[in-house]
Amino acid sequence: MTTGSNLLAFLGLVVTLLIVWRQSWPARLRLFVAQSLLLAALASTIGVLAQRRGLLLVAAVFVVVKGWVIPRVLARIGSGAPVRPVAPGRSSGITLLGAGALVVAAYVIMLPVTAAAELPTERAIPLAFAMALIGLLLCVTGRDALGHILGFLVFENGIFGLAILATYGLPGIVEAGVFLDVLVIVLIMEAVVVQVRREHDSIDVDHLRELRG
């Protein structure tokens, strides 16, 4: 179980770093789907090896919600966006460097947790937390609504991974609530983005600068 969970969490982190690196929206969306599928695989691996039937169900719902429904909604939101040329002088290098630093930070912050854990999966916990932190970074540095939503979802995925690794899944009602929440947030975001686009003819959040003081 240790090898499996470590490997899957590591691959998840690699995919997360690739999301930071890539600039094109369709590629990032595909990477997000890959990350979601890896996390579902992680959940089902732990579900089988630790004999938690409930986790298999969670993994199945996760694949449907995060691997299929939400990417479809995101694709729908993104389809109206103009292809943004990468601004000159702006590369993902700095952000990648920040993401690297966050991986180190994740290990440091999670020290109390790994110290208290007596689980075969404990070594993968900081990797999942790093995914969450990088999602937060994407959210903060995102320049348009799509970047914000994607960052938020990566963040959410990282927390899901951490919950699976550290607790082998939360009680069913909480998991169900989380899925419902994420789904509704994305749908509301879509509604808001559609309106932003109508008002401003763009989903660049630089336009949202009226409220000050």
Added chain:
Amino acid sequence: MMLGVLLAVPLIGAVLLWRAVGRVATALHTLTAGLTLTAALAVSVRVNQGPPLVALDGFLRADALSGWMIALIGIVAALAASEAPRYLAQTTGGRFYPLFHLFVFTMLVAVSTDDVGLMWVAIEGTTLASVFLVNFERTRASLEASYKYLLLCSIGIAIAFLGTVLVYFAGIQQFGDEAHALRWTTLQRLAPGLAPRVMELAFVFLVVGYGTKAGLAPMHTWLPDAHSEAPAPVSALMSGVLLSVGVYAIVRFKPAVDVAAGPRFAQNILLALGLLSVAVAAAFLWISANYKRMLAYSSVEHIGLVCIGLGVGGVLGTAGALLHIANHALAKSIAFLVSGRIRAAYGSTEIAAVGGLMRGLPRSGALFLAAILALVGLPPFGLFVSEVMILAACFRQGFPLVASAALVLLVIAFAGLLRGGHAILYGTPPREPAMEAHGWRAALPGAVALLLLLVTGLAWPPGLGDALNRIVAIVVP
């Protein structure tokens, strides 16, 4: 059973209101708000006379602390509900009523469950239910406000989820009692054995996460936008009770963290964030050119004070903080409801565009003046008493520096708010306002809230002290 009724009333009301229009909708809305208030008061009286109410195998549970919050939500929701038809008369339709009651429902669930997981789901639900209310007028500014609100609060609540996961982890690592490891009562019982470092880390995430909902600086940046752009009844609900629900979530976790990791840890964090919030609010109260934003920053100030009270703790600090939550809810909901009437009369929320309120709109002006005087903490209103309690607790628990800093900041905030209030109330009106609302129905909500503020400020009824003592027994381990 009683808890079930309390939660069912606003939910059923919201479902029925989804399709209702015109007079039927207004009548149904009034009925739902009235029944919610009745059920809320009944529950809070009941939990203060006997053991906690429990339903669904302990999943729903209301103790004295829940009862306090339930009563507040019921009262503020009723005040806001009474103003809603007047607000809707000036705008075109939309699903205001159902979302309003859904919003109330999610807040009631958040404070009447024993399960911190369900509490999390419900608090996230408050954001989802209210985001369309913030954007109800669908202007550019309200759109921007709702976007920031949804994004920042979703991130905040996700961070709180991380904290909840870590608490759950600490629970099952130690005891393997997984069936009820997310129950607050279980955490409380098992707290001495929980891993202290993990609980500290969890508390940091919980404070940042729920603190975002509570409007604590530096996570408060969504608040002035959302509170100023939302329709007045929604602003009243958000400022009056939604922020307090965020504080409530922190209060629920604090005893377990205090026992597991020692009281200093949570204390330092809460004092630092509380002082920072008061400082930020004091500065922004001076530069707000918009009276709804001014009121929003005043909320940041008062939530900061509540945090200081909870941070210093003890009987006096905790009771003062809880009382301050109630006083602030009453005073701020009045201020926001009146601000809605001012906006309806002048068509603007800029301070420069209103002026001369005492002559232009004498009834609203007088009510606004009373609310501002209550909010700056002058006697005879209740906020004076609770602020004195909090500051006295600082001295008693050995934090004279915190008390002095808070006092200086409060004076700055006091002057800032009075300055804004003066500009609105006196001077020459820039233009003739439209007719203001009159008649006993327009005056009733304000009169009730002011009366309650006088009660908490001058003469405590016999039950109030008992209720606070019961809450302190729960929060202070």
